[in-house]
Amino acid sequence: MIIYSKGTLDRKEDFRLVTTIEEENKKLFVRKKAVNPRAKDFLFGMVENYEKLKKILSPLKLAEAKFDGDSVVFPYIKGxxxxxxxxxxxxxxxxxxxxxxxxxxxxxxxxxxxxxxxxxxxxxxxxxxxxxxxxxxxxxxxxxxxxxxxxxxxxxxxxxxxxxxxxxxxxxxxxxxxxxxxxxxxxxxxxxxxxxxxxxxxxxxxxxxxxxxxxxxxxxxxxxxxxxxxxxxxxxxxxxxxxxxxxxxxxxxxxxxxxxxxxxxxTLQTKNDEIEKLKAELRDIYGSKSWKIATSLRDMKRLFKKTS
The missing domain is CATH 3.90.1200 (Aminoglycoside 3'-phosphotransferase; Chain: A, domain 2)
Incomplete structure (x- = not known):
């Protein structure tokens, strides 16, 4: 039974895989499959990677990769x-x-x-x-x-x-x-x-x-x-x-x-402070007498254009 599935379809064809978490006989495991034949070399290379890395990466333990038909499986490590x-x-x-x-x-x-x-x-x-x-x-x-x-x-x-x-x-x-x-x-x-x-x-x-x-x-x-x-x-x-x-x-x-x-x-706080300061300045401008007079003059100018 498949519990989770994720694909890497944004990759080039040579690297496209599908990863699933599956349950069988009450045990979980991870399976990786190639989306197309061109990605099989990349997929099967993970078994070779395991053999190459298991001794070199001595501070770490590796989840062992194994062949399973046309896929590669790993133990599901919970944590x-x-x-x-x-x-x-x-x-x-x-x-x-x-x-x-x-x-x-x-x-x-x-x-x-x-x-x-x-x-x-x-x-x-x-x-x-x-x-x-x-x-x-x-x-x-x-x-x-x-x-x-x-x-x-x-x-x-x-x-x-x-x-x-x-x-x-x-x-x-x-x-x-x-x-x-x-x-x-x-x-x-x-x-x-x-x-x-x-x-x-x-x-x-x-x-x-x-x-x-x-x-x-x-x-x-x-x-x-x-x-x-x-x-x-x-x-x-x-x-x-x-x-x-x-x-x-x-x-x-x-x-x-x-x-x-x-x-x-x-800092986002600094940017927010700058925005609020600019808003306050705009409110002062819009509320000023000079702005209101200028607005009235612009309205009169538009009116004259319409009637002329």
């Missing part, structure tokens, strides 16, 4: 994702506890083996993500699905429940952290907007991505690095999807000072 934990912490005002989850993820990346970037793989990385630089820092196994959404905690053990995107070439650890950082704060953007105030200012990195100023300062995020990793992500989304990528460029959305840090820490 909260680290993303859910993060959201709950921010919702309950436990900001420091939420940031501990991000630090925990950063420590996981540190524990992963450092892989030397091979020049012969440069073209493969460039084709999908863009031009790498020495500033990208340490590289590790190319599992792009390492993020809070795919990590479930059971007791003290963390499980990686999905690993569709595993490349033959390595990925920068900083880039993996960047993706998690961005998508995690994107997931709580509405909550951040509500909480935003002079006491809780935000840095706006994109139209829909806000980061608490205190967190931004602690992370010491270099703008040049943000731009580069954001471009990596947008290039990957273009590689993945058949739709044209129209996402705003990070460099067009961040407000800079000396091309290094945001000049203004935008």
């Amino acid at each position: 909260k994702t680290l993303s859910d934990e993060f959201k709950e912490c921010y919702f309950n005002g436990q900001d420091e506890k939420a940031l501990e989850i991000l630090r925990e993820f950063k420590n996981i990346l540190k524990l992963l083996p450092t892989v030397e970037f091979e020049t012969r793989r440069y073209k493969d990385f460039m084709r999908i993500f863009g031009n790498p630089t020495e500033k990208d820092g340490d590289w590790t196994v190319g599992c792009l699905d390492l993020n809070l959404d795919n990590l479930i905690r059971i007791g003290r053990q963390l499980y990686l429940i999905d690993y569709e995107w595993v490349f033959e070439f390595p990925l920068p650890k900083k880039f993996l952290y960047f993706r998690t950082f961005f998508y995690t704060f994107f997931s709580i953007k509405e909550l951040l907007k509500i909480r935003c105030s002079k006491e809780f200012p935000l840095v706006q990195l994109l139209p829909e991505i806000f980061v608490p100023k205190e967190v931004y300062d602690q992370e010491a995020l270099a703008v040049s690095g943000l731009r580069r990793f954001y471009d990596y992500e947008m290039n990957f989304q273009s590689y993945l999807s058949f739709r044209k990528n129209t996402a705003p460029k990070l460099k067009e959305s961040v407000i800079f000072q000396n091309s290094q840090k945001p000049d203004i820490f935008l």
Whole structure:
């Protein structure tokens, strides 16, 4: 019996899958199937990914991928994702506890083996993500699905429940952290907007991505690095999807000072104050004698035009 179903029909045909949660003999499991024959190589590659990653990602346990006819099945692991934990912490005002989850993820990346970037793989990385630089820092196994959404905690053990995107070439650890950082704060953007105030200012990195100023300062995020990793992500989304990528460029959305840090820490409260101030000024103008006299003169002018 199928309990849940989700398709990735916005992807190119080579990557289109349907994921279902099913129940059989009172046991739950996850099944992934290719939408079309062209996506079967991508689907079946997950079993190979499991064999490749299970020893390398030693701090984590992987949900085992197995062949089942024309599909791949995984055990259903019941628990909260680290993303859910993060959201709950921010919702309950436990900001420091939420940031501990991000630090925990950063420590996981540190524990992963450092892989030397091979020049012969440069073209493969460039084709999908863009031009790498020495500033990208340490590289590790190319599992792009390492993020809070795919990590479930059971007791003290963390499980990686999905690993569709595993490349033959390595990925920068900083880039993996960047993706998690961005998508995690994107997931709580509405909550951040509500909480935003002079006491809780935000840095706006994109139209829909806000980061608490205190967190931004602690992370010491270099703008040049943000731009580069954001471009990596947008290039990957273009590689993945058949739709044209129209996402705003990070460099067009961040407000800079000396091309290094945001000049203004935008807060919704500040913007609302500005709107209310403008409304008050308009009310004063509309209520002034000069405006009323000017309005009367305009009405008389229109009347004369009609009668002439």
